[in-house]
Amino acid sequence: MRFSANLGFLWSELSLPDAIRAARAAGFDAVECHWPFDTPAAEVKAALAETGMTMLGLNTRRGDLTKKENGLSALPGREAEARAAIDEAMGYAADIGAGAVHVMAGFATGPAARAAFVTNLRHACARARGIDVTVLIEPLNRYDAPGYFLTTTAQAQEIIAEVAEPNLRLMFDCYHVQLMEGDLSHRIAALMPLIGHIQFASVPDRGPPDGGEVAYGHIFRLIDSLGWDQPLGAEYKPMGPTGPTLGWMQELR
Known part of the structure; x- marks a missing residue:
């Protein structure tokens, strides 16, 4: 398996x-981030070129913090x-040559919110076509993000079908999906085409993957068996310095 460090x-x-x-020195294969906009793109591009790393993706801004x-x-x-x-x-x-943009839905509910999301996603897909970027949407769990519009993979699947653009895909975060829906193995297998x-x-x-209730050794073997060949994103909170939390990398790789 290959892994991407989420630098958020x-x-x-x-x-x-x-x-x-630091991610390159630690043995990661790629990186991703949340909101890089305060850093000049030229500086990020230079660091990526220096390290040979790829930036897999970034998020749209959250709005009024x-x-x-x-x-x-x-x-x-x-x-x-x-x-x-x-x-x-x-x-x-x-x-910077990033491969994807996660379009964040925000806190909303109801038909008008869905219509706004679909319309804005179509705009994002049209904008992304000319630069070879994938548009991602991600269900977030109700504990960390109460009131967030997009909460389940079924809802995301319906929206992807409604938008009907080939460059719109699902960001499957095992942490969020386990908290909201469980049954990770079957959901990953069923949703892999999206x-x-x-x-x-x-x-x-939301700590390192060698703890908690999910057996990531099994999950990663399943993902590999389904033909997935891209780096998996380590988006966990280290609760202190990152280095001492990386023991899982060799074990799970």
Whole structure:
């Protein structure tokens, strides 16, 4: 197995270029991030070139942090802001050669929210086509993100079918899916044709994957047997320095 370091959580005390270097030194095969926009794209691109790493993906902006927003694309009446955030993320992804943009839905509910999300996702897919970027949507669990619009893989599957664009895919985060739905093995197998990226963390504490209730050795062997050949995203909270938490890499690789 190959692994990607999510630099939103791992080495978060470092600048993004230095976190990329730390991930390379630790033996990761790729990196991904949350919101890189405060770091000039040229600096990130230089660190990626220096280390030979690939940036798998990044997120659209959350919105107004003073209001604890967590995405804009399912918020009715905020379409102009949502599309600006999408365009910004797509431009940054193109500048650094990232492969995907996670379009964050935000806190919303109801038919108007769904319609806004579908419309904004179609905009994202059209924008992504010209730069060879995949658009991702990710269900988040109700404990960490109460009120988030997208919460289950079934809901994501319906939206992907409605948008009907080939570059729209599911980000399957084992941590979120286990908390909301369980039955990871069957869900991964059934949804594999729709999956664009896979992430993992222990459940329920979102720590390193060698603890908690999920047997990731089994899950990773299943993913491998299904023909998945991309790095899996380590999106866990190290609860301290990242280095001492990396013992799982050799065991699970």
